[in-house]
Amino acid sequence: MAQIIIRNLRKEFGSFTAVQGSSFTIEDGEFFMLLGPSGCGKTTTLRMIAGLELPTSGEILIDGEDVSQRPASQRDIAMVFQMFALYPHMNVRKNISYPLVSQGVPKTEVRDRVAEVARILRIEHLLESPVGGLSGGDRQRVALGRAIVRRPKAFMMDEPLGALDAEFREIMSEELRGLHDRMRATTVYVTHDQLEAMQMGDKIVVMNHGVVEQFGTPQQIYDHPATLFVADFIGSPSMNFLRFDGAVKRGASSVSLSGLDVETPEILDETAPTKLVLGVRPEHVILSDAAPYRGRVLATEYLGTSQIITIEAAHGTLKARAPSGQIAHTGETVGLTFTAPKLALFNAETGRAFRTAANQGVHHG
Incomplete structure (x- = not known):
């Protein structure tokens, strides 16, 4: 897995500045939350870390290497989105194994790694099932499996539970955190839900209008908000x-x-x-x-x-x-x-x- 260092990261879209001079460090094996309201710059920050957007200025270091201007294919990052983006004509096994097959991994290794991921996600019984008939929670597990099977340096998750109903969200948030604890994978997770961030994260960055307002542990941010925005955004009431x-x-x-x-x-x-x-x-x-x-x-x-x-x-x-x-x-x-x-x-x-x-x-x- 990987340590990720962000230094003075900035992203401009024409005259609009989406991210303004962000700096923070994601330690190896951390579950790191990017939290804030819609339009605050959290997803743009995630996309820059993943290589889906290139920064206007600033540095992104993964395991000490400057990858700021490298494309996503050269960063060894796996993405999980809110929309599951599964292949509907393939069953669960083929969806999970697709990244390995496309890389030419030997069949025996593909079989073993898919079996390992299915065991971790508790979906062994679904491997031969078509994805179209699965529940939202199970489809999200398959999407996670396709990311995990690659064994990347880090996982990028963009509101992966946003399409689930409240009951499934609670179940899946517990499972995601448990999965992280078992794998100790560096994970960067975008959410607008402060309860989700407080429940799941080791560290949280709170963003507003493209600016990092504060970062720290959930307890630090709750007990000692650095700004009025953070104090108002965190906590219920x-x-x-x-x-x-x-x-x-x-x-x-x-x-x-x-x-x-x-x-x-x-x-x-x-x-x-x-x-x-x-x-x-x-x-x-x-x-x-x-x-x-x-x-x-x-x-x-x-x-x-x-x-x-x-x-x-x-x-x-x-x-x-x-x-x-x-x-x-x-x-x-x-x-x-x-x-x-x-x-x-x-x-x-x-x-x-x-x-x-x-x-x-x-x-x-």
Whole structure:
């Protein structure tokens, strides 16, 4: 398998810039997610790594070799797309074996490698079946088998589960991650689904308008978002934002909301008075009768073991994730406290998070 290094990657289509100066490293054997909304540049980035698009500038290194201007055929990359792209006139065995047959691999080796892939994907019983009669999940397994049988340096997957229904997506995402753990194959996976990325990925790059906003582990990105976009995009419900005017001093461990001091992680940056945003995840909003910061309950949404309580406060509307047994009546005023070590502070003008004692080492784009 392979380590993949991306340096200052840029792609222009005429006057439109699809990818702007992306840099990150995909370690050997990682399950690496390219995450972002439609049109953010994630698929273009994947296609450049695979060699289906050549970059306008920048470098792509696979196992230390610069392949930036090499075509796909010279990169030893296997692709899996959302649309299965199977040969309908061939059965499962012939679809999987096709890449090997076209390369002139000896018949005995073809047979052995197809049998091995079928065992890994648990589709031995389907090898002689026509692909037209298969379910969506089984057809995706066949498409994966055709990629795996080549034993490439890396796999590129462009929303491979996007055409499946919700139940199949959940099953196949678990199977894909399990397959990766068994094979330890370097995998680059494009998705717009943040839950899928958090569930499956070792590392995540979050992209927006062609720019890498942040990269890191799922936990790092969830706990310490580098920008307002990441904080809003990751999490369900997403992070709450309390907007206020104020200044920040280096070494401070609180901010002032309408004269009330709210404890935060130690702040390592400094700024003159400007527009600020305090970010707090719903699970870190705590209802407390004694708290001086107050809000009015707008609605409650029961989720079984927990509930989402929507609260209107002076600096914005918040959502709190609370135990289902906690009583909160619509229209009542409640006190709110926040879990200080988990708070984030952003500059509203730039959208960037301030450095704090809690988020040191966070990788921005």
